[in-house]
Amino acid sequence: MKKYYYSIIKFPLFVSSSLFIMALLFFISALVSYSRLGLSAQETVIYTILFIFLVILVATWLLILISTHQKIKPRWIAKYAKWMLTFVYYNLAMFLSFITFREKQTIQESFINFNNEIVLSQSKGMKHKNILLLVPHCLQNSDCKVRVTTSIDNCESCGKCNIADIKRIAESFGVKAQVATGGSLARKIVEDSIPEVIVAVACHRDLTDGVRDSWRLPVYGVFNKRPKGPCFETTVSISNIEFAIKKFI
Ligand code: SF4
Numbered sequence: 001m002k003k004y005y006y007s008i009i010k011f012p013l014f015v016s017s018s019l020f021i022m023a024l025l026f027f028i029s030a031l032v033s034y035s036r037l038g039l040s041a042q043e044t045v046i047y048t049i050l051f052i053f054l055v056i057l058v059a060t061w062l063l064i065l066i067s068t069h070q071k072i073k074p075r076w077i078a079k080y081a082k083w084m085l086t087f088v089y090y091n092l093a094m095f096l097s098f099i100t101f102r103e104k105q106t107i108q109e110s111f112i113n114f115n116n117e118i119v120l121s122q123s124k125g126m127k128h129k130n131i132l133l134l135v136p137h138c139l140q141n142s143d144c145k146v147r148v149t150t151s152i153d154n155c156e157s158c159g160k161c162n163i164a165d166i167k168r169i170a171e172s173f174g175v176k177a178q179v180a181t182g183g184s185l186a187r188k189i190v191e192d193s194i195p196e197v198i199v200a201v202a203c204h205r206d207l208t209d210g211v212r213d214s215w216r217l218p219v220y221g222v223f224n225k226r227p228k229g230p231c232f233e234t235t236v237s238i239s240n241i242e243f244a245i246k247k248f249i
Pocket of ligand 1: 144145146148155156159160161164
Protein backbone atom coordinates (compact mmCIF):
# COMPACT_ATOMS: atom_id res chain seq x y z
CA MET A 1 0.00 0.00 0.00
CA LYS A 2 2.84 2.37 0.95
CA LYS A 3 4.50 1.60 -2.38
CA TYR A 4 1.24 2.39 -4.22
CA TYR A 5 0.87 5.81 -2.58
CA TYR A 6 4.53 6.56 -3.24
CA SER A 7 3.88 5.74 -6.88
CA ILE A 8 0.81 8.04 -7.04
CA ILE A 9 2.62 11.00 -5.48
CA LYS A 10 5.39 11.23 -8.12
CA PHE A 11 3.24 12.67 -10.89
CA PRO A 12 1.64 15.47 -8.80
CA LEU A 13 5.07 16.18 -7.33
CA PHE A 14 6.56 16.66 -10.80
CA VAL A 15 3.69 18.87 -11.95
CA SER A 16 3.83 20.99 -8.76
CA SER A 17 7.61 21.35 -9.11
CA SER A 18 7.24 22.43 -12.76
CA LEU A 19 4.70 25.08 -11.79
CA PHE A 20 6.92 26.27 -8.95
CA ILE A 21 9.91 26.59 -11.31
CA MET A 22 7.78 28.48 -13.86
CA ALA A 23 6.51 30.89 -11.18
CA LEU A 24 10.04 31.41 -9.86
CA LEU A 25 11.39 32.15 -13.36
CA PHE A 26 8.52 34.54 -13.97
CA PHE A 27 9.07 36.55 -10.78
CA ILE A 28 12.86 36.64 -11.18
CA SER A 29 12.52 37.84 -14.76
CA ALA A 30 9.87 40.45 -13.85
CA LEU A 31 11.97 41.73 -10.93
CA VAL A 32 15.15 41.96 -13.00
CA SER A 33 13.34 43.90 -15.76
CA TYR A 34 11.68 46.19 -13.22
CA SER A 35 14.86 46.91 -11.25
CA ARG A 36 16.74 47.99 -14.40
CA LEU A 37 14.64 50.76 -15.93
CA GLY A 38 11.15 49.94 -14.74
CA LEU A 39 8.68 48.17 -17.02
CA SER A 40 7.78 49.65 -20.40
CA ALA A 41 4.12 49.58 -21.51
CA GLN A 42 4.89 46.62 -23.77
CA GLU A 43 6.62 44.68 -20.98
CA THR A 44 3.76 45.44 -18.60
CA VAL A 45 1.29 43.88 -21.07
CA ILE A 46 3.51 40.81 -21.60
CA TYR A 47 4.07 40.26 -17.87
CA THR A 48 0.37 40.75 -17.13
CA ILE A 49 -0.58 38.12 -19.74
CA LEU A 50 2.07 35.73 -18.40
CA PHE A 51 0.87 36.31 -14.83
CA ILE A 52 -2.76 35.55 -15.79
CA PHE A 53 -1.59 32.43 -17.63
CA LEU A 54 0.35 31.32 -14.53
CA VAL A 55 -2.61 31.96 -12.22
CA ILE A 56 -4.88 29.88 -14.51
CA LEU A 57 -2.32 27.04 -14.56
CA VAL A 58 -1.96 27.00 -10.77
CA ALA A 59 -5.71 27.34 -10.12
CA THR A 60 -6.56 24.51 -12.53
CA TRP A 61 -3.90 22.30 -10.98
CA LEU A 62 -5.39 22.93 -7.52
CA LEU A 63 -8.80 22.00 -8.93
CA ILE A 64 -7.37 18.73 -10.29
CA LEU A 65 -5.78 17.93 -6.93
CA ILE A 66 -9.14 18.52 -5.23
CA SER A 67 -10.85 16.29 -7.83
CA THR A 68 -8.93 13.25 -6.50
CA HIS A 69 -11.17 13.46 -3.40
CA GLN A 70 -14.09 15.66 -4.36
CA LYS A 71 -16.51 15.23 -7.23
CA ILE A 72 -16.56 18.21 -9.63
CA LYS A 73 -20.23 18.92 -10.30
CA PRO A 74 -20.35 21.17 -13.40
CA ARG A 75 -19.52 18.75 -16.19
CA TRP A 76 -17.80 21.33 -18.37
CA ILE A 77 -15.39 22.18 -15.54
CA ALA A 78 -14.66 18.46 -15.03
CA LYS A 79 -14.00 18.11 -18.80
CA TYR A 80 -11.76 21.19 -18.81
CA ALA A 81 -9.78 19.83 -15.84
CA LYS A 82 -9.42 16.44 -17.56
CA TRP A 83 -8.22 18.07 -20.79
CA MET A 84 -5.66 20.15 -18.91
CA LEU A 85 -4.47 17.07 -16.99
CA THR A 86 -4.10 15.04 -20.18
CA PHE A 87 -2.54 17.58 -22.49
CA VAL A 88 -0.87 20.20 -20.30
CA TYR A 89 0.16 18.79 -16.92
CA TYR A 90 1.11 15.38 -18.32
CA ASN A 91 3.52 17.08 -20.74
CA LEU A 92 4.87 19.35 -18.00
CA ALA A 93 5.64 16.33 -15.79
CA MET A 94 7.19 14.43 -18.71
CA PHE A 95 9.37 17.42 -19.62
CA LEU A 96 10.64 17.76 -16.05
CA SER A 97 11.28 14.01 -15.86
CA PHE A 98 13.21 14.25 -19.15
CA ILE A 99 15.49 17.06 -18.00
CA THR A 100 16.06 15.38 -14.62
CA PHE A 101 16.87 12.03 -16.31
CA ARG A 102 13.97 10.20 -14.63
CA GLU A 103 12.55 7.05 -16.14
CA LYS A 104 9.59 7.84 -18.40
CA GLN A 105 7.83 4.68 -17.20
CA THR A 106 7.84 5.81 -13.56
CA ILE A 107 5.96 9.01 -14.38
CA GLN A 108 3.57 7.16 -16.69
CA GLU A 109 2.79 4.69 -13.90
CA SER A 110 2.21 7.53 -11.46
CA PHE A 111 0.03 9.39 -14.00
CA ILE A 112 -2.20 6.32 -14.45
CA ASN A 113 -2.53 5.78 -10.68
CA PHE A 114 -3.27 9.48 -10.17
CA ASN A 115 -5.85 9.38 -12.97
CA ASN A 116 -7.41 6.28 -11.37
CA GLU A 117 -7.96 8.24 -8.16
CA ILE A 118 -9.75 10.96 -10.14
CA VAL A 119 -11.87 8.41 -12.05
CA LEU A 120 -12.92 6.74 -8.78
CA SER A 121 -13.73 10.00 -7.01
CA GLN A 122 -15.71 11.35 -9.99
CA SER A 123 -17.71 8.08 -10.19
CA LYS A 124 -18.60 8.10 -6.50
CA GLY A 125 -22.28 7.35 -5.90
CA MET A 126 -22.88 6.45 -9.57
CA LYS A 127 -24.01 3.05 -10.77
CA HIS A 128 -22.67 2.21 -14.21
CA LYS A 129 -24.38 -0.33 -16.44
CA ASN A 130 -22.22 -0.12 -19.52
CA ILE A 131 -18.71 -1.03 -18.33
CA LEU A 132 -16.11 -2.16 -20.83
CA LEU A 133 -13.27 -4.39 -19.68
CA LEU A 134 -10.57 -4.04 -22.32
CA VAL A 135 -7.60 -6.40 -22.16
CA PRO A 136 -4.59 -6.97 -24.45
CA HIS A 137 -4.13 -10.01 -26.65
CA CYS A 138 -0.72 -10.71 -25.08
CA LEU A 139 -2.50 -12.08 -21.99
CA GLN A 140 -3.41 -15.17 -24.00
CA ASN A 141 -1.27 -18.30 -23.79
CA SER A 142 0.85 -18.42 -26.96
CA ASP A 143 -0.06 -22.09 -27.67
CA CYS A 144 -3.79 -21.46 -27.48
CA LYS A 145 -5.53 -21.73 -30.85
CA VAL A 146 -8.84 -20.23 -29.73
CA ARG A 147 -9.71 -16.84 -31.30
CA VAL A 148 -10.49 -14.73 -28.27
CA THR A 149 -10.20 -11.47 -30.23
CA THR A 150 -13.45 -12.30 -32.04
CA SER A 151 -15.20 -13.06 -28.75
CA ILE A 152 -13.88 -13.78 -25.29
CA ASP A 153 -16.68 -16.39 -25.01
CA ASN A 154 -14.55 -18.57 -27.31
CA CYS A 155 -12.13 -19.11 -24.41
CA GLU A 156 -12.50 -22.66 -23.16
CA SER A 157 -11.45 -21.69 -19.61
CA CYS A 158 -8.63 -24.20 -19.45
CA GLY A 159 -6.90 -21.91 -16.94
CA LYS A 160 -3.56 -21.65 -18.74
CA CYS A 161 -3.82 -17.86 -18.92
CA ASN A 162 -5.67 -14.90 -17.37
CA ILE A 163 -8.19 -14.77 -20.24
CA ALA A 164 -10.20 -17.42 -18.36
CA ASP A 165 -10.31 -15.14 -15.29
CA ILE A 166 -11.32 -12.15 -17.43
CA LYS A 167 -14.16 -14.21 -18.94
CA ARG A 168 -15.28 -15.30 -15.45
CA ILE A 169 -15.23 -11.73 -14.12
CA ALA A 170 -17.16 -10.44 -17.13
CA GLU A 171 -19.83 -13.11 -16.64
CA SER A 172 -20.14 -12.72 -12.88
CA PHE A 173 -20.35 -8.90 -12.93
CA GLY A 174 -22.29 -8.68 -16.19
CA VAL A 175 -19.76 -6.44 -17.92
CA LYS A 176 -18.58 -6.53 -21.51
CA ALA A 177 -15.04 -7.88 -21.98
CA GLN A 178 -13.06 -7.51 -25.19
CA VAL A 179 -9.58 -8.54 -26.22
CA ALA A 180 -7.69 -6.02 -28.38
CA THR A 181 -4.65 -6.78 -30.50
CA GLY A 182 -3.46 -3.17 -30.55
CA GLY A 183 -4.24 0.49 -30.10
CA SER A 184 -6.27 0.84 -33.32
CA LEU A 185 -8.55 -2.09 -32.48
CA ALA A 186 -8.89 -0.84 -28.90
CA ARG A 187 -10.00 2.56 -30.23
CA LYS A 188 -12.53 0.89 -32.55
CA ILE A 189 -13.93 -1.24 -29.70
CA VAL A 190 -14.36 1.89 -27.57
CA GLU A 191 -16.03 3.78 -30.44
CA ASP A 192 -18.41 0.87 -31.14
CA SER A 193 -19.41 0.12 -27.56
CA ILE A 194 -19.63 3.74 -26.28
CA PRO A 195 -19.05 2.64 -22.65
CA GLU A 196 -19.78 4.72 -19.57
CA VAL A 197 -16.56 3.51 -17.93
CA ILE A 198 -13.57 1.55 -19.20
CA VAL A 199 -11.39 -0.73 -17.11
CA ALA A 200 -8.32 -1.14 -19.31
CA VAL A 201 -5.41 -3.52 -18.92
CA ALA A 202 -2.16 -2.80 -20.79
CA CYS A 203 1.52 -2.03 -20.44
CA HIS A 204 2.74 1.43 -19.39
CA ARG A 205 3.03 2.90 -22.86
CA ASP A 206 -0.24 1.52 -24.29
CA LEU A 207 -2.20 2.35 -21.15
CA THR A 208 -0.92 5.93 -21.06
CA ASP A 209 -1.66 6.41 -24.77
CA GLY A 210 -5.10 4.83 -24.34
CA VAL A 211 -6.04 6.93 -21.31
CA ARG A 212 -4.90 10.11 -23.10
CA ASP A 213 -6.67 9.17 -26.37
CA SER A 214 -9.92 8.49 -24.51
CA TRP A 215 -9.60 11.48 -22.18
CA ARG A 216 -13.34 12.24 -22.52
CA LEU A 217 -14.19 8.88 -20.94
CA PRO A 218 -13.38 7.66 -17.44
CA VAL A 219 -10.67 5.03 -17.94
CA TYR A 220 -9.40 3.06 -14.95
CA GLY A 221 -6.02 1.60 -15.82
CA VAL A 222 -4.53 -1.68 -14.60
CA PHE A 223 -0.96 -2.54 -15.58
CA ASN A 224 -0.17 -5.98 -16.86
CA LYS A 225 2.93 -7.83 -15.68
CA ARG A 226 5.52 -9.04 -18.13
CA PRO A 227 7.34 -11.99 -16.57
CA LYS A 228 8.36 -13.32 -20.01
CA GLY A 229 9.18 -9.96 -21.59
CA PRO A 230 7.02 -7.43 -23.43
CA CYS A 231 3.94 -8.50 -25.39
CA PHE A 232 4.34 -12.20 -24.60
CA GLU A 233 2.17 -14.23 -22.22
CA THR A 234 1.66 -11.32 -19.86
CA THR A 235 -0.38 -11.59 -16.68
CA VAL A 236 -2.61 -9.25 -14.69
CA SER A 237 -3.77 -8.90 -11.11
CA ILE A 238 -7.37 -10.12 -11.19
CA SER A 239 -8.06 -8.63 -7.74
CA ASN A 240 -7.19 -5.14 -9.09
CA ILE A 241 -9.71 -5.56 -11.92
CA GLU A 242 -12.39 -6.85 -9.53
CA PHE A 243 -11.70 -3.93 -7.17
CA ALA A 244 -12.27 -1.41 -10.00
CA ILE A 245 -15.42 -3.07 -11.36
CA LYS A 246 -16.96 -3.28 -7.85
CA LYS A 247 -16.42 0.46 -7.47
CA PHE A 248 -18.30 1.19 -10.70
CA ILE A 249 -21.30 -1.12 -10.44
S1 SF4 B 1 -7.68 -19.87 -20.66
FE1 SF4 B 1 -8.79 -19.59 -22.62
S2 SF4 B 1 -7.48 -18.25 -23.82
FE2 SF4 B 1 -6.21 -19.03 -22.14
S3 SF4 B 1 -5.19 -20.82 -22.98
FE3 SF4 B 1 -7.08 -21.55 -22.00
S4 SF4 B 1 -8.61 -21.55 -23.65
FE4 SF4 B 1 -6.89 -20.33 -24.36
